[in-house]
Each structure stands twice: as C-alpha cells, then as structure tokens.
Amino acid sequence: MHNPFKEFFYFSQREKKSILLLMVAIGIVFLAGSLLSTWRLQGYAGSTEALEPDTTSCNYQTFMASIKVQEHTQKRQYIRRQYTAREFPDNPYFSDRRDEETIPLTLSPFNPNTADSITLRQLGLSARTTANLLSYRSKGGRFRKVEDIRKIYGMTEEQYATLAPFVRIAPKDTVRGMRQLYTSSATSAIRTITDVPTTSSALSATSASPAESRKYPSGTIVSLNLADTTELKHIPGIGSSIARLIVNYRSRLGGFYRIEQLEEIHLDYRQLNDWFSIDTTYIRHINLNNASMEKLRSHPYISFYQAKAFAEYRKKKGRLTSLKPFSLHEEFTAEDLERISHYVCFE
Helix, strand or coil: CCCHHHHHCCCCHHHHHHHHHHHHHHHHHHHHHHHHHHHHHHHHHHHHHHHHHHHHHHHHHHHHHHHHHHHHHHHHHHHHHHHHHHHCCCCHHHHHHHCCCCCCCCCCCECCCCCCHHHHHHCCCCHHHHHHHHHHHHCCCCCCCHHHHHHCCCCCHHHHHHHHHHECCCHHHCCCCHHHHECCCCCCCECCHHHHHHHHHHHHCCCCCHHHHCCCCCCCCEECCCCCHHHHCCCCCCCHHHHHHHHHHHHHHCCCCCHHHHHHHCCCHHHCCCCEECCHHHCCCEECCCCCHHHHHCCCCCCHHHHHHHHHHHHHHCCCCCCHHHHHCCCCCHHHHHHHHCCEECC
C-alpha cells in the first residue's frame, strides 16, 4: 500500500543538513532575543540607580525653595503687623497682633499714673491691658494705692503679684481732690500757698464749721509732727486737701525732721516756715534688724532694691549696727543714706 506521508517527510541528506542549520539559526535568534531582553532590563535598572542622586538633589532644592517662600511670607506678615500697629494703635485687633511680638521683660519701679506705654509693655503687660490702663487714666482715673491697679481689665493675679513690689505712687496722687490744688500747665507748676486760701476755703465752705474756719493769729506755732488735720486747717493758707496731704505723708514717713520735706509733696515750705515747729522725738523709727521687706519698702525713702539690700545683708552678715556698710552699694547714694538715717534704728 502506498503511504503518502512517507514521501512527504522524506528528505535528502542535503535537505536534512539545511533543516538542522535552520533550527540552529532559529535557536540562536531566540537565545539572542532572550539575552537582549535581559541586558535591556539590567541597563534600565542601572540607569534608575544612576538617576536617584539627581532625584534627591531635586527634592532638596524643592524643600529649600519652600522654606524660602515661608520665610518671605512670614517677613511680609511681620512688616504688615508693624505697619498696622503703628497706624492703628488703639485698635484692639491690632493690639492683639502686637502681643505676638516678643518684648524683653524689664522690672523696675514705676508710677502707674505717669508711666508711658513702652514702660508698661516692658513690665510684662499685654498691649490690650496697657491700652485699658491708659484709657482709664485719660478718662480721669487715678491710682491712689497699689491695690488700685487690680481694677484694670486684663490684669491677672500673677501680673499683679509681680508688679506690686515695683509700684511707686506719688504723694500728690494719694489724696482725692488734689487736682484742684495744681495748675494744668504742661510743666505741672504748683500753685504757691498764698494762692490757695481762696481755693481751699471754697473746697471746705460747705462742710467746715465756723470754729474750724477760724485761722490762727500770726505768731502761733504748731507742732508739725503732732497736729491733726483740724488743727492744720487753722493755719492761714491750709485747707482740707493740704491738711490731709501733710498728715498722710507724715504717716508714711513716720514724722518730719525738717520743714523742707514739705517740698516733696509740692508745697512751698517758705510760706509755712513761721507756723511750724518740729520735734524729732516723735519720729517713728524702723528697726533694720527685724523689719520685714514689706515694711521697709513701704517707706517713701526706701526703694525695693534698697530694702532687698538690707534684708540680704542681715541674712549674710547678721545684725546691723550702722548704715556705713551700704555706702559702697550702688543702690544707695550719700543723700539716700542721710535721709534714711533719720528713720532707722538698730535695736
């Protein structure tokens, strides 16, 4: 039987060699393709690793650029706050923005009736609290004692406790009605005692009895350290306000040791020199060896730093016997020590 497939798959010796070469060539082509693909993959991986440093550098430059943008934005915001704070100082919104600025804290004695905004801010008060204090003063408010600063809106208990030791209120501010005794000129010139009778009599005309309104005749001598307000008002030129001013300051001092001390409360002692005598035995003395810091600094002639110097000396070296060691302290001048010497003892 004739088989057609046998004839179909019959190859001569030459055709068999050709087919073998063809198969080898095809195998080489496939192998070359596989090797080429592998080489390309390795080349791509190598190129990726080579590009990584460039990518990192690009990310770093992007990060630095973003920082510069933020710095520029913050600088523009700071300049805008400075401008708005300067142009709108009374605006509460801009006052709050000013609180963001850091102001160095500087604690020093101050009078809340005269301190400016810069001093108040350096004492640690916020811009809003400072504005409230200045507004209170502009409307006629006065601080007559240390505790009065508590009523300023925004004043915290911590701030009050910190500032209280540094408050210094002038004697003229401790008495109500004192504004009527002074002129309103820019230099705050004080009326002389000879100008006061009409004013003081007008102040006390409605309340003073005929006996109180009588004045002593010329030549009468009154003890400056013992007279009360009623007796002081019998002296020509002294009304209720001035009498209270003298008594209040005498109480704070512990007594007068010379008539010239009346100048410290803005009174012309020359007009009163012939009416007063001074007995220094009535002066109250402070014992420097046991007086507390509060008692020491309550005296008009002793500042907070001077009271602290006394307390530290006692703590380090024991009892005091004189003021001489403090002549070398920068907190004391020769005038300070001379004034203080009349009001201290070392019992």
